[in-house]
Amino acid sequence: MTDAAYSPARLPGWLSALRNIFAYLLRSPTSAFGLAVIAILVLTAILAPWIATHDPFTQNLDNVLQPPGNGHLFGTDELGRDIFSRLVYGARITLRIIFLVSVVVGPIGLIVGATAGYVGGWMDAVLMRVTDIFLAFPSLILSLAFVAALGPSLNNAIIAIALTSWPPIARLARAETMTFRKADYIAAARLQGASPMRIILKSIIPMCLPSVAIRLTLNMATVILTAAGLGFLGLGAQPPEPEWGAMIATGRRYMIDSWWLVACPGVAILCVSLAFNLLGDGLRDALDPKQMNRR
């Protein structure tokens, strides 16, 4: 393992591993489905203005609660807005949540986990105790509390979700660090006079990155469901933002007569979260399962 870390061919080896993983994923129909849905999500979000047939915010009170068809693919909502276009723009919000949560959670988890694992001693004990405290809550409940404190908005929901989803990453990064903390190349760096911070940033964190990236993918389904749940409870994105969970919440009042208000955004959430779950499941199989179970 240490030799591989030293060899100059590390990056190409890494890339070919990535290619192998992709090939494996595409062989299994379920993970291929996951990859496809996520690709569609990303494309939809990027190309939203060209895909959407209407403006997602323009109201048309002469044309409210129209069933699907008649120029509106998924019908219109209680303010006459085109549901299909709102779903398309909602993909941007979903992607923004996923991206921002990963950007916040990845570094926090990596730094906490690598520091705890490398420094050890009381630092490890304190950091892992803090991690345990955050793990003592189901993520939705803790996010609820944070959003209640920060005030309801999409950005606060993202912050709250990020605050609750770093502990598993930290656990994983710590476990990874423990396995090569005593490795020769770390000792070599230390003998050359590298500070602990430099060793953590330059020698340890790059080694943890692949497994952390996979773990982040696995967490995405939970992140999406928590965000949708917060939106549904009125604590996430605020109207008129076309966030899928919030769309379900407002559509609830008209559900009995106009099922499409609720059904369409729900199917969108279900598809994306299922896609991430299937992809994560495939990734878990593609890599050594024992490796992933180790926490």
Added chain:
Amino acid sequence: MSKGRRRFRRAAGQAVSVAVTLLGLLMLTFFIGRMMPADPVRAIVGEDATPETYDMVYSQLGLDRPLWAQFLRYMGDVLTGNFGQSIRTGQPVIQDILHVMPATIELATFAIVIGAGLGVPLGVLAAVNKDRWIDHAVRVFSLFGHSMPIFWTGMIALLIFYAGLGWVGGSGRMDYFYIGMVPSRTGFLLIDSLLAGEWRVFFSAINHLILPATLLGYSASAYITRMTRSFMLDQLNQEYMTTARVKGLSRGQTIWRHAFSNIRVQLVTIVALSYGALLEGAVLIETVFAWPGFGQYLTNNLVIGDMNAVMTCVLIVGVIFIALNLLSDILYRLFDPRTK
């Protein structure tokens, strides 16, 4: 002797670690409570209070003292069971919560029975048929349950099974005209109605319980299925399984008698942990089904900004989680012969 001492030391270590986690929990809820934008003094004195009254309540609440002193006071309050008053009902928050808790426990218990009843057999089935179509079907079925936004599935299920087909009761714990017919002795409607001999109320309660409990159980079964499958695979790959077959046991016997009985302990801990995770789904599903339990209490108070109530709810969830973790740990030690 030394075995007893080792066991004592382990128990003591665990007690210390639980105590530290609980302290951290208190700190977390305390600081979240401080961050809240709502002004606790304003909530008590109202908008028209004079500045003197405001200042008096301000110092009565201890808000003029340093943060650490406020935290010590909060800790003392919590340890003596004083969680503050609810703004809405004026009653102690803890009393309100204890009042709504049975409804949630009833729901979650039914759900976990359904979740385990679904997840364990499916997991065994998937492990035995690894990489065959049954395995893939089970995987998709259980991941589907794990991927549903449960508040949405709840609404769709109400639309289909209640409004459309009329197979189950709608929202709430029982039909409207039964409310108040049964005296509340335990708070558990199923038990209360049986004690009172009111069969119609009992069946109405079952009728209302079945849909939310099934949805919650289905969403919980994904994790149980996956863990059962991986535990079973660990066993099935071992050599004693081959030995058992060579000895002439049937496939069913080796699977259920040998492999399955070896994973029972692990399964118990998984089910205990899933029970705690149900609380999360309960918050959403109770909102959809107007289920008068803990989850609805929490979201109602979030909306009106009742800080005491919300923070106490969060604290209780944390304590339940820690307790379940501890319980699953203890169960594991009690039942696993290797830890003796």
